Amino acid sequence: MNSSPSPRKNRRTPIRALLASEQETRGVHLGGWVRTARSGKGVTFLELNDGSCFASLQVVVDGASPAAVDIAGIGTGSCIEVTGDLVASPAAGQRWELKAAGIRLLGSADADYPLQKKRHSLEFLRTIAHLRPRSNTFGAVFRVRNALAFAVHKFFQERGFLYVQTPIITANDCEGAGEMFRVTTLDPKEPPLREGLVAWEEDFFGEKTGLTVSGQLQAELFATAFSDVYTFGPTFRAENSNTSRHVAEFWMIEPEMAFADLRDDCRLAEEFFRYMVVHALENCGEDLKFFNDRIEKGLIDKLGKLVGAEFKIMTYTEAVTRLQKSGEAFSYPLEWGLDLQSEHERFLTEKIVGGPVFVIDYPARIKAFYMRQNDDGRTVAAMDMLVPRVGEIIGGSQREERYDRLERRMGEVGIPLKSLSWYLDIRRWGSCPHAGFGLGFERLLMYITGMENIRDVIPFPRTPGNAKF
RNA sequence: UCCCCAGUAGCUCAGUCGGUAGAGCAGAUGGCUGUUAACCAUCGGGUCCGUGGUUCGAGUCCGCGCUGGGGAGCCA
Numbered sequence: 001m002n003s004s005p006s007p008r009k010n011r012r013t014p015i016r017a018l019l020a021s022e023q024e025t026r027g028v029h030l031g032g033w034v035r036t037a038r039s040g041k042g043v044t045f046l047e048l049n050d051g052s053c054f055a056s057l058q059v060v061v062d063g064a065s066p067a068a069v070d071i072a073g074i075g076t077g078s079c080i081e082v083t084g085d086l087v088a089s090p091a092a093g094q095r096w097e098l099k100a101a102g103i104r105l106l107g108s109a110d111a112d113y114p115l116q117k118k119r120h121s122l123e124f125l126r127t128i129a130h131l132r133p134r135s136n137t138f139g140a141v142f143r144v145r146n147a148l149a150f151a152v153h154k155f156f157q158e159r160g161f162l163y164v165q166t167p168i169i170t171a172n173d174c175e176g177a178g179e180m181f182r183v184t185t186l187d188p189k190e191p192p193l194r195e196g197l198v199a200w201e202e203d204f205f206g207e208k209t210g211l212t213v214s215g216q217l218q219a220e221l222f223a224t225a226f227s228d229v230y231t232f233g234p235t236f237r238a239e240n241s242n243t244s245r246h247v248a249e250f251w252m253i254e255p256e257m258a259f260a261d262l263r264d265d266c267r268l269a270e271e272f273f274r275y276m277v278v279h280a281l282e283n284c285g286e287d288l289k290f291f292n293d294r295i296e297k298g299l300i301d302k303l304g305k306l307v308g309a310e311f312k313i314m315t316y317t318e319a320v321t322r323l324q325k326s327g328e329a330f331s332y333p334l335e336w337g338l339d340l341q342s343e344h345e346r347f348l349t350e351k352i353v354g355g356p357v358f359v360i361d362y363p364a365r366i367k368a369f370y371m372r373q374n375d376d377g378r379t380v381a382a383m384d385m386l387v388p389r390v391g392e393i394i395g396g397s398q399r400e401e402r403y404d405r406l407e408r409r410m411g412e413v414g415i416p417l418k419s420l421s422w423y424l425d426i427r428r429w430g431s432c433p434h435a436g437f438g439l440g441f442e443r444l445l446m447y448i449t450g451m452e453n454i455r456d457v458i459p460f461p462r463t464p465g466n467a468k469f
Numbered sequence: 470u471c472c473c474c475a476g477u478a479g480c481u482c483a484g485u486c487g488g489u490a491g492a493g494c495a496g497a498u499g500g501c502u503g504u505u506a507a508c509c510a511u512c513g514g515g516u517c518c519g520u521g522g523u524u525c526g527a528g529u530c531c532g533c534g535c536u537g538g539g540g541a542g543c544c545a
Contacts, residue, residue, distance in 0.1 A: 038504050060503080064526050076495085076506095111496045116480065117506045118494050123537065124480070136506095145529050178544065214545090239543055240470055252545060332541090342541080395545070440545030453538090454545095465536090 016052035018086055019096055025086040028098070029056055030057070031106070033134055034078045036117045037071075044071055048082065048098075051133070054140055054286040058089065058097040067100040076117050077109030077134075096161070113158060122456055129469045131459055135311050137295070140287035141457055144280060144449055149441070151279040152232055155272055161255060162226040166215030171207050172419065179238040180210030211236035216254050216438065217370075217423055222398060223256040223434050224426050230255040232441070240464050244453040247442065249462040256436035261315075261374075262398040265435035266358045269385050269394050270311040272439075280448050288449075296450025303448065305355075307386070312357040314348075316340075316379065319359050322352055335362040339366045342391050349386040356387045362393075369413050370423075371397040372433075373405055383437070389446050396437025403427040 013028050032050035039045075041163060042063040047056040057081055061067050067084070074080060081104040089097040103287035115131050125132040131137040153163065169183050185204040186192065194200040202209040215231040222229045236254040239425070256267060280288060281303055292299040314322075320336050323344055328351075332341040340348075350356050361379040364371070385394035402407040406427055417424065445457040455461035460469040 038507055039501095040507085041501055043503060045507090047505080057544060058505080089503095091503055091505080112479070114479070116495045118480065119506085120480065140526055237544075241543065242470085243543095244539080246544070250545070272502095316489080393545080398517090417514080438545060443545060 005198060012081075014052035015048065015050045015055070016058045018057055018098070019053065019055055021086055021096060024088060027083065028086050029081070029083050030098070031079070031081045032057070034074060034080060034109075037075055042263060044068070046071075046074065046080075048080070049134070049139070051139055051143075052291060054136070054143070056095055058102075059084070059100050060097050061100045061103065065100060067103045070103040072107065073108050074105055074420050075109060075113075077113035077115060078333055079107040079109075080105055106342075126455055126461075133459075136290065138456075140290050141445070141449055141451060142459065144284045144287050145445055145457065147283050148276055148280060148445065148448065149232075151271075151276055152441070154279075155275045156228075156230045156255065159228065161228040161230045162222065164215075164219060164222045164226075164229045166212065166218040166231050168212050168234065169209055171205065171209050172211045172217065175205060178213045180213055181236050181238045183209045183211060189336075213237055214252070214254070214438065215340055216256070216436065217420075218252050219256040219436065220434065221422070221426060223258045223436070224430060224432060226264065227258045228255070230328065242464060244455075245443065245446075247454055247458060247461050247463055250454075250458065251441040253439045253444075254436060256434060258432050258434045260398070260435040261433055262360060262383060262435060265396050265398060265437055266311070266313060266360070266383055268383075268435050269354075269358070269383070269396065269439075270450055273385070273387075273394070273444075274307055274442060277306055277448060281307070291450045297404065299450045304388075309355045311385075312353050313354065314353070314357055314359055315361045316362065316363065319344075319348055323348060337363050337365070345384075345386050345391040348386075349391070350388045352454050354388075356385065359384050359386060366399070369409050370399050370406070372392070372400045373409070385437075387447060390443065393447060394437050394439045396435065398433065398435040401427055401431045 006322065011029055013030050015032060015193050016029060018025075018028065018030065030048070032048040032405050035047040035056050037044065037046050038047065044063075046059040046061065048059050052272050056192040061071055076365040082098060082100050083102045084098050084100040086096055087099050087390055089095060094232055115134055120135070122137070125135060125138065133142055156163065183204075186198070186202070192202045194201075203209070212235060214235060215233060215431065216420055229256045231252070234249060237246075237249060239246065255272070257264060257268065260268075281300070288300055288303075296302075317336065320334065321338065323330075326347065328347055330341070330343055330347075332343065333342075334344060348359070349355070360381070360383045361374060362382045362384075363372060364378060364380045367380050367382045371382050373380055381398035383394075383396050385390050387393050400409065407417065407424065410420070442454045442457050446452070446454060449457060453456050455463065
C-alpha cells in the first residue's frame, strides 16, 4: 500500500520495505528513532523504528567502522539518519540487519526523555500524548486506525455510496443526540441582550449555532438525491461523560440508504462490520498479533469467530422476555417500556445469543422522533447492534418518511416545526422509505484492537477538563 | 453529574502497629568478542498530590480540595 520509494532527494527507504527485502542491498539510507541501544566492547546495536511497521530494524555499528565515532550521545529516543548495507543477520532474532557505514544524529534525547525502554502504563502515556505514538502500543493503534479509515471509504465506494461532507457548524440543537458545543463570535463578557436574554440573532450566523452532534439529518437529504450516501467525519458532544467509552470529539460513520427498510439497514451494518474485521485481519497482521499477545488475549480468535458468525435479529419485546426468563439478577429494573441497560445488553449478546445480535423495534417513547412508527402503534423501526464484550456498537433506524406521521411526532415531543422545515420538506416532495445507522469509529477500533479506553484509540482525546495537545 | 478506588524517585511499585523513605527499570561511570526492552559492578536521584487538623511525632489517622482510574447515567 505504501511501500513505494519516497520521492525525496535522499531516497530514504522505509524500514517496512527493508524488512520485506528479498536480497541483501548495499548503500541504503534510512531514518528513524532509536528504541534501545546496546553496547558491547567492539560493537553497538541500535533498534531503529520509523513507524512504517511494528518491527524495528537492528542497526549494527562495528567498533572499527567509521560510523563508530558518531554514536556518542545516541540513546533511547534519539532521531538518527543511517547509511549502510542491508545484510542477512548472523544472529537469531531477525532476518535482516543494517551494517552502518555512517550515522548522523539529527535530534538527541537526554535522560529526561519520558518514553523509556520499559513498560509504561496507558494512563502515563496519555499524559505524554505528543510522544506516545513512538511507543509499540500506540504505533500499532494508529496504524490500525489508518488502515480502517481507508477501509471505511473502500467499503462504501465499492458499493457505489456517495461520500458527503455534512456541516460541522449547525443550527439544529433539537436532534436529540446530545448537548452541543456553542459556536459564537459574541463577546462573552457583554453579549448583546434582548429582554434580558442573549440576542443570538446578532451572532455571526444570525441564530444560535453549535458543533454538530450528528450528520444524519443532512445525510438523509442527500440520500433523497443520490440514493446511497455516507458521512465520515468529526462529531462533537458536550456531555459531561466520564467513562472509558466517551469523548467530546470523535469520528462517526453514518450511511443512509434510500429505498431501504430496517432489514436492509441491519444487513448493511452486518456486512460493514464484517468487512472492517476482515480488512484488519488481512492488512494489520503484525499489529494485531501485538494486541493479541499484550492487550487482549484471544483477540485474533475473537475476530476470526466474528467473521463467520451469524448476526441474529431479535425484537426488543422478545429480548425483554428472554432476559426476564433468564433468571439472572440484574441491578437495574427490566420491563417492557424501559431502555435496556448496559448489563442487559451485555448479557443478551454474551450469554443468551453468544454472538452479535440486532435488537429491533423499540418502544417509541425511548427513541428519537425521526424513527419510523410501526403498525402496532407503540414501537418504532429502530435497531441496535450488540457485540460481546462491548455491548452497543451501532445504532440505527428506518426513518419516518410519511409527512403527517413525522409532523405529529415532532409536535408530541415539542420540536418546533419551523426549525426543521427543510427536514420535513423532504417528506413533502418525492419522499421515499430510507434507513441508516451511526457507528462511532473509535468504538469500532476498540473492538478490533482490544484497547479498553476510547482515549487510547484517538490521537489527542478531548474529554471534560482536558483539551491539551 | 453520581458511586467506588488510587496519588511515594524520570517510570512501575513496596513501605507492617503512627517513630524521619526502599526496590526494579531508566540515567551516569567502568567492565564485557554479536546483543535481542542484553548482562555485571559502582554512583547520583524524593515538595511522599495540595491544604488544614489530631499527635511528643504523620507517607501512614481525620476533614476539604485537585488529579487520575474503574463503574453508572447519557450515548456512538
